[in-house]
Amino acid sequence: MKKLTIRARLTLVYGGLFLFAGTVLLAVTYVLVDQRLTRGLGFDLRSRDPDRVSLPQSGTKITPEQAETLRGLVRQVQEDARQDALDSLLTQGGVALAVVTVAAVAFGWLVAGRALQPLNQITGTARRIAGADGAGRGLHERIALDGPTDEVKELADTFDLMLEKLDRSFDGQRRFVANASHELRTPLAINRSLIEVAVTRPDAPAELRQLGETLLTVNERHERLIDGLLTLAESENTLTERTEVDLAEVAGHLTDQTAAGTTLAVSRTLAPARTVGDPVLLERLTQNLLENAVRHNLGEDGWLTVTTTTADGRAVLTVSNSGPVVPGYEVESIFLPFRRLNRERVAGNRGFGLGLSIVRAVTRAHGGTVQALPRPGGGLVVTVSLPTPRAG
Numbered sequence: 001m002k003k004l005t006i007r008a009r010l011t012l013v014y015g016g017l018f019l020f021a022g023t024v025l026l027a028v029t030y031v032l033v034d035q036r037l038t039r040g041l042g043f044d045l046r047s048r049d050p051d052r053v054s055l056p057q058s059g060t061k062i063t064p065e066q067a068e069t070l071r072g073l074v075r076q077v078q079e080d081a082r083q084d085a086l087d088s089l090l091t092q093g094g095v096a097l098a099v100v101t102v103a104a105v106a107f108g109w110l111v112a113g114r115a116l117q118p119l120n121q122i123t124g125t126a127r128r129i130a131g132a133d134g135a136g137r138g139l140h141e142r143i144a145l146d147g148p149t150d151e152v153k154e155l156a157d158t159f160d161l162m163l164e165k166l167d168r169s170f171d172g173q174r175r176f177v178a179n180a181s182h183e184l185r186t187p188l189a190i191n192r193s194l195i196e197v198a199v200t201r202p203d204a205p206a207e208l209r210q211l212g213e214t215l216l217t218v219n220e221r222h223e224r225l226i227d228g229l230l231t232l233a234e235s236e237n238t239l240t241e242r243t244e245v246d247l248a249e250v251a252g253h254l255t256d257q258t259a260a261g262t263t264l265a266v267s268r269t270l271a272p273a274r275t276v277g278d279p280v281l282l283e284r285l286t287q288n289l290l291e292n293a294v295r296h297n298l299g300e301d302g303w304l305t306v307t308t309t310t311a312d313g314r315a316v317l318t319v320s321n322s323g324p325v326v327p328g329y330e331v332e333s334i335f336l337p338f339r340r341l342n343r344e345r346v347a348g349n350r351g352f353g354l355g356l357s358i359v360r361a362v363t364r365a366h367g368g369t370v371q372a373l374p375r376p377g378g379g380l381v382v383t384v385s386l387p388t389p390r391a392g
């Protein structure tokens with residue numbers, strides 16, 4: 001059984017209390033009227049002698065038998081009038097109470113909605129923050145509730161204080177990653193220059209050249225790692241540049257570069273799919289999808305399919321590939337930074353596990369969605385959906 005909302009419960013409480021108070025008031029009125037009517041209608045047949053009695057005021061003499069008959073008639077009239085008055089009181093009072101109770105319930109519904117409006121404002125702010133794309137997005141919003149300092153105002157102010165602390169925490173984290181990545185780029189670039197100078201010397205021995213090539217490979221991996229971290233940090237910030245981009249053009253250009261030198265069977269269906277966003281980040285998103293599809297593919301008889309289209313007001317990019325079987329419960333883990341299949345941390349030369357993390361971050365920064373589905377025969381189908389210029 002579905003539980004009633006707080007507004008409905010408050011309305012029932014208001015209506016129930018009003019109905020109870022009205023019923024008590026009607027019962028008290030009934031008792032008072034009954035007591036008043038029981039006192040009689042004002043007739044007083046007083047006996048003046050054993051044989052004759054007279055009616056008050058008129059002085060007409062009647063016999064005791066006639067007086068008793070008259071008393072009975074008066075009592076009957078009095079009882080009928082009392083009963084009619086009480087029945088009318090109950091009937092009309094009950095109808096009036098029912099009508100006023102319905103009005104009170106409707107008024108209680110409005111009052112409850114008015115009283116809960118600050119809570120709806122808090123809920124709306126929390127819902128917008130929870131639905132914001134990307135970690136820490138939307139934390140700049142505040143409830144800023146106006147009104148007297150009561151329990152609801154204290155709740156809203158406490159919520160705003162929590163949002164402020166979370167916002168500072170996420171901003172500090174992003175700035176740290178970005179600053180650290182920038183700072184680490186400089187020594188890596190110096191190391192690469194020194195190694196290149198050493199290995200290109202005419203008198204450099206073969207052992208030094210071999211060592212230099214190994215160090216250049218390691219340095220290149222570190223540079224790619226730093227570049228991936230910097231891209232991930234930048235993609236989680238608010239976009240500062242928005243340009244109309246055709247995903248078909250980007251995917252066609254990058255597919256030729258990524259699949260060059262491989263034995264994969266590449267097929268493409270590139271219909272126009274225009275969106276609005278940062279061209280550099282969108283290019284990086286597409287490149288990461290293609291590199292991931294090529295890297296995690298079969299050595300022989302492998303294939304790669306790239307599709308772009310526009311559907312339901314969204315620009316859609318789909319990359320499918322052959323490869324190892326991916327369990328459905330492992331799909332979410334491949335979008336986590338520094339994680340690969342089977343929830344193990346990256347090692348070796350198969351990448352750093354940042355590719356799909358950057359894809360998700362860039363997609364969310366552009367107001368889109370990304371979904372990965374495992375193929376029964378192995379491999380993945382990754383679909384990115386972004387707003388079109390009209391929808392954006």
